[in-house]
Amino acid sequence: MSEALVLAETDAGIRTLTLNQPTLRNPISDLPTVDAVVDALHAADQDPEVRVVILTGAGSAFSTGGNLKAMHEGRGPQGATPSETVSNYRRGIQRIPLAFAAIDVPVVAAVNGPAIGAGCDLACMCDVRIAGRSARFAESFVKLGIVPGDGGAWLLRRIVGESKAMELSLTGEIIDAEEAWRLGLVSKVVDDAELMAAARSVAAAIAANPPVAVRLTKRLIRQAQTADLPSLLDASASAQAIAHETQDHAEAITAFIEKRAPVFTGR
Numbered sequence: 001m002s003e004a005l006v007l008a009e010t011d012a013g014i015r016t017l018t019l020n021q022p023t024l025r026n027p028i029s030d031l032p033t034v035d036a037v038v039d040a041l042h043a044a045d046q047d048p049e050v051r052v053v054i055l056t057g058a059g060s061a062f063s064t065g066g067n068l069k070a071m072h073e074g075r076g077p078q079g080a081t082p083s084e085t086v087s088n089y090r091r092g093i094q095r096i097p098l099a100f101a102a103i104d105v106p107v108v109a110a111v112n113g114p115a116i117g118a119g120c121d122l123a124c125m126c127d128v129r130i131a132g133r134s135a136r137f138a139e140s141f142v143k144l145g146i147v148p149g150d151g152g153a154w155l156l157r158r159i160v161g162e163s164k165a166m167e168l169s170l171t172g173e174i175i176d177a178e179e180a181w182r183l184g185l186v187s188k189v190v191d192d193a194e195l196m197a198a199a200r201s202v203a204a205a206i207a208a209n210p211p212v213a214v215r216l217t218k219r220l221i222r223q224a225q226t227a228d229l230p231s232l233l234d235a236s237a238s239a240q241a242i243a244h245e246t247q248d249h250a251e252a253i254t255a256f257i258e259k260r261a262p263v264f265t266g267r
Contacts, residue, residue: 003020004020004036005019005020005021005032005033005036005037006018006019006020006033006036006037006039006040007020007058008040008043008044010047010049010050012204012207013049013050013051013052013207014050014051014052014053014054014200014203014204014207015044015047015050015052015053015054016053016054016056017037017040017041017044017053017054017055017056018055018056018057018058019033019037019055019056019057019058019062019063020058021033021058022057022058022059022060022061023059024069025057025059025060025061025063025064025113025114026057026058026059026061026062026063026064026119027063027064027065027066027118028063028065028066028093028096028118028119028122029065029066029076029077029092029093029118031091031092034092034093034095034096037096037099038095038096038099041053041099041100041103041107042099042102042103044103044105045102045103045104045105048211048266050105051105051206051207051211051214051266052105052106052107052108052203052206052207052214053105053106053107053108053203054107054108054109054110054196054199054200054203055107055108055109055110055122055126056109056110056111056112056195056196056199057112057113059113060112060113060114060134061112061113061114061115061119062109062110062111062112062113062114062115062119062122062123062135063114063115063116063118063119063122063123064114064116064117064119065116065117065118065119065120065121065122065140066117066118066144077089077092077093077149089149089150093118093149093150094149094150094151096122096125096150097121097125097150097151097154097155100125100126101222104215104216104218104219105215105218106127106128106206106214106215106218107125107126107127107128108126108127108128108129108130108199108202108203108206109122109123109126109128109129109130109199110130110132110195110196110198110199111123111129111130111131111132111135111137111177111186111195112132112134112135112192112195113132113134113135113136114135114136114137114138115135115136115137115138116136116137116138116140116174117138117139117140117141117144117148118148118150118152120137120138120139120140120152120156121139121148121150121151121152121155121156123137123185123186124152124155124156124159124185125151125155127218128187128202129180129185129186129187130186130187130188130189130190130195130198130199130202131177131180131181131186131188131189131190131195132177132189132190132191132192132194132195133177133178133189133190133191133192134177134192135176135177135180135186135189136174136175136176136177137174137175137177137180137185138168138172138173138174138175139152139156139165139168139169139172140172140174141169141172142169142170142171142172143172148169152169153165153169156168156169158225159183159184159185160183160184160185164183177189188202208264209264210246210248210249210251210252210264210266211248211264211266212242212243212246212248212266212267213243213246213248213249216239216242216243217239219239220232220235220236220239223235246267247265247267248262248264248265248266248267251263251264251265252264
């Protein structure tokens, strides 16, 4: 029996998902891997015991994106005709950013090495990014004579701004973890040996909060990427109406008044 393409382990409300093709440096373009990633994200989102997800890669790379060997052998997303290629992208790798957009559970990327091409975009799909010092990032599609077919043109500019996104995308240059931090692409850089502990620390801080409020807050921030202020205020009022009715909200107020640590149940 072949080993799982995505490993899943849950502890204290934190589910760690590990891309598990280390010998290939964790490509995500093949259809079985797409299925595994999408299924793992949906499973985490639907599990009430999961309060936050950590995404990382097995071995020395986070993800080097496309499987170039498969592309070279004619097993990549390119079809016999342009229309077939479009279909392959839609039913293939483009399902991953859509899956990230659909889930409410927060995702922390622990970038443990190169995040190249679609791997860089995968990191951008996550809500928080922590990098080990060996991490490298590149929006490198242009180097292969192709474009970011997985939503990278939408994702990257929202994180680093249009000018820098243009520069990174049009040059395909590789940047190190410190430069990624200076650009705001990652929120923290730590020694490689401390990466998972740092990611778990952030995840634990998220998991300690009321799960419904956490998921609603994430949804509002995502909606704010495309909404105008009046629309976002309407969405905020609706989310707040839900939050006010939760037992966790009442518990938070009571615990504050009683000067004790709250106990949140996700209800």
